[in-house]
Amino acid sequence: MWQAFRNGSLFDARRGDPEIDAPHGGHPWGPERSVRARIVAWLLLDGPPALAGRVSSLKLRGVQITGTLDLAGGIVVPYVELADCRFEEKLLLPEARLTTLRMVNCSLPRVEAARLHTEGDLHLPRCRVHQGIRLTDAHIGTDLMFNQAVVHRGTRIQSVMGDGMTVGQDFQGELMESHGEVSLRGAQIGGSLNLRGAQLAHDYGKYALNAPQLTVERTVYMTPASLTDPAQSSGRTPARGTRVQRFECRGGVRLDDGRFGDSLDLERARFFLHNDQYLSLRRVQTPELRFLCDRPERGQVTLSGARVANLVDKPTSWPRAGGLRMNGFRYENLIPDDAFSLAQRLRWIEAATPEYSPEPYERLASVLRDHGDDAFAREVLLAKQRRRRETLPVAGKVWGYVQDWTVAYGYRPGRAALWMAVLWAASTVAFSHADHPPIQGDEHPDWNAPLFALDLLIPVIDLGQDGYWRLHGGWQWAAAAVIGLGWILATTVAAGATRLLRRG
Secondary structure, three states, rough: OOOHHOOOOOEEOOOHHHHHHHHOOOOOOOOOHEEHHHHHHHHHOOOOOOOOOOOEEEEEEEEEEEOOOOOOOOEOOOOOEEEEEOOOOEEEOOOOOEEEEEOOOEEOOOOOOOOOOOOOOOEOOOOOEOOOOOOOOOOHHHOOEEOEEEEEEEOOEEEOOOOOEEEEEEEEEOEEEEEEEEEEEOOOOOOOEEEOOOOOEEEOOEEEEOOOOOOOOEEEEEEEEEOOOHOOOOOOOOOOOOEEEEEEEEOEEEEEOOOOEEEOOOOOOOEEEOEEEEEEEOEEEEEEEEEEOOOOOOOEEEOOOOOOEEEEOOOOOOOOOOOOOOOEEOOOOOEEOOOOOOHHHHHHHHHHHHOHHHHHHHHHHHHHOOOOOOOHHHHHHHHHHHHOOOOOHHHHHHHHHHHHHHHHHHHHHHHHHHHHHHHHHHHHHOOOOOOEEEEOOOOOOOOOHHHHHHHOOOOOOOOOOOOOOOOOOHHHHHHHHHHHHHHHHHHHHHHHHHHHHHHO
C-alpha cells in the first residue's frame, strides 16, 4: 500500500470471491485485508513523496480500515479514491480541506464532515452509511454524488444533514435511499438537484425532505430514473418502455422560500403523507412548476405565496377538497399536460378554498383573459360571485339570486337585453287593453302602449307617456310592478357594466 501510494497506483486487497469481497456482507475480513486508520491518516496528511514522474494518491479497494479515520482540520493534498472498503468506525472530516474524495460502494458507520471544504468532487455512490452523514456548512467545489447510496439516520432524526451547504455544480442523489430526514436548509446548489428515482422515508418525524430556503440554479428533479443500467445513469429522463423507479417520499416535504432557476419537476412522483404532513411549496419562485405527480391521498399541498411563470399540471395530480392551499399563488401561464376543462379548473379552486376567497378566482380569470379566453374568464368570475353569495346573509343571497337569474351578475349581458325585451313585450300587450283616461283633459299626446310600457320600464329617462294617463285598480299595481322590475334590471345591468369596465 505504501508503494502504491508513492506511484499513484491501486492497492487491491480483494480475494476474487464476490460473496467474500462484498463490503456490505457479513463475511469477516481478516488482518491481511485490514489497515489501521492511523496509517491512512499518516499517508494522507504527511505521506512520503511521490516517485519520480508520478503523482501520489491513495487508491484502495477491498480494504478494511480499523479504528477511527480522523482527518479533522487537516489538509489533504493527494487524490483519494476508496472502493468496496469497510470502515470499522466513523470517518471524521470536520473542517478538513481536500482536493477530491471518492468513496464508491463502501460501508461506513457514520460520516462527520461539517465545514468540509473540497476543491473538486465528493462522491459516495452505492455507499451504505448506517448512522447518518453530516455536511453542515460544507463547501463542495464541483459535484456531490449520492447515487444509489443507502443512508440511515443516526442518534438524531436526520440521515443527511446538509444545512447551509454549498455545492459548486450538481447534487446527484439518483436512486438514493434515505431512512431519516434529509435536511438541506439554506443550501445552495450551483447546478441541478437530481433526486430521480430516490426513495425518501422518515417514520420518526414530520419531514422526509426538509429544505426551506434552498437555492438551486437550475432544476430540481423528483422524477423517475432508469433501472436498466443504473451504474451508467446519465441523469436524463428515461425513454418510454424503460424499466424505471419513481421518486417516492414517505413523509413531509418542505421547500418553503426555495429559488429554482429553471424548474421544479415532480413528474410521476409519489408522496405518501400522514394527515398532519405537508408537501409545502410556500413562497417558492421558479420559471416552471411541473406538478405532474400522483395525487396525494392524505396530507396537504400548499402553494401559498408561490410565484411561477408556467404551471404544467393535470387534474389527477391535485388533492381533493380540503387538501390544497394556494392563497396568493401567482402563475402566468397554464400548460395542462392532459385535458383540463374549465369545470375541472373551478373544482381545483374550490378544493383550495374551503372558505371563500376571491383571489384564486381572480388570478385564474386574469390568466385566461391574458391569453384571449374572455368567455372563460367571465365564467370564472361568475363562479366567484356564486361562491361569494353562499357567504352572505339571507337578504344578500336573495339579491344575489336576482342578479344571477336576470343578468348573471353582469357577466352575460345578452341575458339582460332578453329580459328587458320579454318584459317590454308583455307590458305592451297588457297596457294595450288598459283603460287610460287622460289626467289633464286635452293636454296629452296620443296613447301609445309600447312607448308607455317602455317609459315605465326604463327609469330616469322620460319618453313623454308616463305622466299623462291615469290607470285604475289592478292596472296601477301592474304599472308599479313594471317600474320596480325596471329598477332591478337597470341596477343589475349597471353593476355588471361596472365589473366589465373594471375587468372583473
